[in-house]
Amino acid sequence: xxxxxxxxxxxxxxxxxxxxxxxxxxxxxxxxxxxxxxxxxxxxxxxxxxxxxxxxxxxxxxxxxxxxxxxxxxxxxxxxxxxxxxxxxxxxxxxxxxxxxxxxxxxxxxxxxxxxxxxxxxxx
Numbered sequence: 001x002x003x004x005x006x007x008x009x010x011x012x013x014x015x016x017x018x019x020x021x022x023x024x025x026x027x028x029x030x031x032x033x034x035x036x037x038x039x040x041x042x043x044x045x046x047x048x049x050x051x052x053x054x055x056x057x058x059x060x061x062x063x064x065x066x067x068x069x070x071x072x073x074x075x076x077x078x079x080x081x082x083x084x085x086x087x088x089x090x091x092x093x094x095x096x097x098x099x100x101x102x103x104x105x106x107x108x109x110x111x112x113x114x115x116x117x118x119x120x121x122x123x124x
Contacts, residue, residue, distance in 0.1 A: 001113065002027045004096050009118030012086055020081040020118060022096030029072065033099040033106035034079045036070060038092035038120075047108030049081060050099055057105040063089075086122045093117040 008020040022034065035050035049060045049070040058070050069082040079096055095117045097110035 002029070002032065002098050003113070004098075004115040006094060006096055006115050006118040009094060009120045011121045011123065013124050014087055014122055016086055016122075017082070017084045018086065018120060020083065020094055020096075020120070022079040022081075024077045024079075028074075029077045029079070030074045033101065034072065035097055035099045035106065035108050035110055036079075036081045037095045037097060037108070037110065038090075039095070039117075040089075040092040043092075045095070047110075048094070050106035050108050051079060052104065052106045059106055059108070061108075083120070086120075088122045091120060091122050093119050 002024050003026045005023045012018055031053055033052050036048045037045050038048050039045040048064055049068055051058050051070045051072050055072050067085045072079045095114050099106055100109040
C-alpha cells in the first residue's frame with residue numbers, strides 16, 4: 001500500500017509562497033487520485049485540493065481557489081501543492097493521502113492512512 005512523505009513546509013510571511021511535495025513509496029502513484037489535507041491547531045482535518053490519477057481533473061476548496069495549484073509528476077511518484085499569496089489562516093500541518101477512486105475525477109475522501117505531515121506557518 002502507498003505510503004507518503006510530505007515536505008516543503010516552513011515559516012513564511014503573509015503573501016509569500018511555498019511548494020509542498022508529497023513523495024509516495026510502496027507502489028506506483030499513477031493509479032491513484034491524491035489529495036492534500038490540512039489540520040490547524042484545535043480544528044479537524046479538512047480537505048484542500050485533489051488531483052485525478054491522470055492529472056486532468058483538479059479540485060480546490062473555495063478558501064484556496066486561485067491561490068493554490070496542485071500538480072503531479074508520476075515519473076517522480078510525487079504530487080505537489082504550490083501555495084501562493086499565503087494567509088495566516090493557511091497555518092496548519094499539511095498531509096497528502098490516497099483518495100477513494102472515482103472515475104475521471106477526484107473527491108476529497110481519503111483512505112485514512114496519514115504520514116507525518118509538514119508544518120506550514122504563515123505569520124508576520
